[in-house]
Amino acid sequence: MTTLADPVPGGRPGDVDRARALSGELSGQGVHGVVLSYVDTAGIGRVKTIPTAKLASAAAWGVGMSPVFDTFLANDSIVTTDVLGSPDGDLRLYPDLDHLVVLAGQPGWAWAPVDRITQEGEPHPGCSRTVLRRLVTEAAERHGLSFEAGIEIEWAVGQGPSATGDFVPALHGPAYGATRQVELSDYGADLLAALAAQDVDVEQLHPEYAAGQFEISVGALDPVAAADRSMLVRQTIRAVAGRHGLVVSFAPAVFAQGVGNGGHIHLSAWRDGVNLHSGGEGRHGMTAEAESFAAGVLAHLPALTAVTAPSPASYLRLKPSQWAGVFTAWGRETREAAVRIVTGTTGLRERAANLEVKPVDLAANPYLALTCVIAAGLDGLTSSTPLPEEITGDPARLGEAEAATRDVRRLPASLREAVEEFRKDERLRAALGPVLADAVIAVRQGEIAAVEGYDDEQVAAAYRWKY
């Protein structure tokens, strides 16, 4: 479980003693430094690091970092909003000790996600981890709901290092192919060992469809922990690859054409330990609340894509008939629907039933993405939004008239369209708060401007190694 308390100057109760003991233990294990990890609005993981001996001081007083990173772009240039992007000011990064992990893929290092507060001890409204934590707290208090979430990770493994920036697949076998598993046998085994040493509950690891592509799925956790885990697992995948002389790309589109890297979100809502997505009177065992939750996600999807598919490169991936889910449609186990209802197999349903949101990639800040998906679902649930008719098969095959009757709409085909939808979606903007919502708009506009005049290949190349 994630601690729900905000950091405070002087440290959360108990944290400083705990950090002191931890830093002794870590030093004894040969850990020299701690990586403090957060994710900016553009979806780039950013870090500061501290020597292990400074962990207690970081737990008490945080570590300084400029708030300017909230409006950084993927290319490290900076845009501004009314309140963000100025060179003034400082924030304190506080490690969450509950989620501190010794990095098995980077000997000598530990890792922890951070929350950011001001020097005056106020939560920073640009801190996406805090915003998600607050939404989860509010859902528990107001609606008695909790959530379990998991983020799938797809990535392409390339021969490295590439001086030209090109991607050369490190393996050649067919999609899901046994040959691929053999080609990267040592890498796969070391990766599983590192994740096990970090107590990451891996469900499965498999060779995927695109050139050099793999996928890993991990067990569900509370939403904040799931977002933390997504960053930790990616850090580990990259580190272990580096030790094998390989490079990895989590970019939505490693190439301009073809299947991309997704970062599908799995989510279930629970009340009093009961999964609302199973055992109900609705379709496929959904309760009425679960149906409305799914309907809320569907209704907000066009605006959600500005958060879940935040890069110009995301729209190279978001194409019909590539399992990325680009229509406002839902279906049971339908891999072309943006919302796929996963019932689980007989015997496992109470535990396993969930919904999967597919138009999500790993350029998305996972804290922002989960905040918006949960807020969208809650909006549906609290207003009892009816879930439309289910689709089967690929919605791309529906004729215009039939698609219109069923309210199956194509999701934004460009980041520009997505931002326009996001601007109109007051519910999602409110979920983020005005500071972060404005940052999302400013950063997306910055990304659009950064690739003005680029062709698709140039867009793919510009973001290939950023995530």
Ligand code: GLU
């Ligand atoms: N690679 C696909 C995507 O971009 C997903 C494939 C799958 O369903 O696992 O979303």
Ligand code: MG
């Ligand atoms: Mg996949």
